[in-house]
Amino acid sequence: MTDKKKNKLEVEIYNKTYTIIGDETEQHVKLVASLVDQKMNEIHHHNKHLDSSKLAVLTAVNTMNDYLKLKEDYAKFLGSINRKEEK
Amino acid sequence: MTDKKKNKLEVEIYNKTYTIIGDETEQHVKLVASLVDQKMNEIHHHNKHLDSSKLAVLTAVNTMNDYLKLKEDYAKFLGSINRKEEK
Numbered sequence: 001m002t003d004k005k006k007n008k009l010e011v012e013i014y015n016k017t018y019t020i021i022g023d024e025t026e027q028h029v030k031l032v033a034s035l036v037d038q039k040m041n042e043i044h045h046h047n048k049h050l051d052s053s054k055l056a057v058l059t060a061v062n063t064m065n066d067y068l069k070l071k072e073d074y075a076k077f078l079g080s081i082n083r084k085e086e087k
Numbered sequence: 088m089t090d091k092k093k094n095k096l097e098v099e100i101y102n103k104t105y106t107i108i109g110d111e112t113e114q115h116v117k118l119v120a121s122l123v124d125q126k127m128n129e130i131h132h133h134n135k136h137l138d139s140s141k142l143a144v145l146t147a148v149n150t151m152n153d154y155l156k157l158k159e160d161y162a163k164f165l166g167s168i169n170r171k172e173e174k
Contacts, residue, residue, distance in 0.1 A: 005127060011129060013144055020148065036147045056098055056143030060123045061107065063150040070154065074161050081168065 014040045014052065039063065101127045101139065126150065 011033035
């Protein structure tokens with residue numbers, strides 16, 4: 001195991017400040033935060049009545065949906081590669 | 088284009104009910120909701136002082152992080168496949 005130093009970084013998402021602690025680079029954490037902020041603003045634009053808590057949950061739902069779709073695509077692609085190699 | 092009927096489904100995430108409208112199957116929407124609910128409970132377990140809005144934002148951040156990592160893995164894999172084919 002490597003002796004990795006944890007990074008601690010403050011980011012702003014949807015007008016609130018969050019402290020993110022982890023092994024990721026500052027650049028990566030900032031990218032993640034800006035994508036979440038962007039998605040929250042997009043969802044707010046289409047659902048102006050939602051409180052910030054429900055808005056954040058729907059942002060998580062939306063991101064989880066993207067994650068699962070990408071995972072399925074990846075799995076299908078791996079499947080097709082394996083079938084090719086078997087031929 | 089196909090004439091897809093939008094599905095409307097109620098799901099429960101972290102003790103609140105959400106109406107999800109989309110093209111996804113009921114099974115897929117329920118899976119997404121249960122994964123978000125599970126992640127929120129995990130993050131709550133480690134950060135009991137967080138209000139539900141901040142908890143949901145951190146769940147979105149966590150999921151976005153997973154999404155980007157998977158995307159990078161996929162891109163690297165595609166890159167390695169392309170290099171193999173060029174040889």
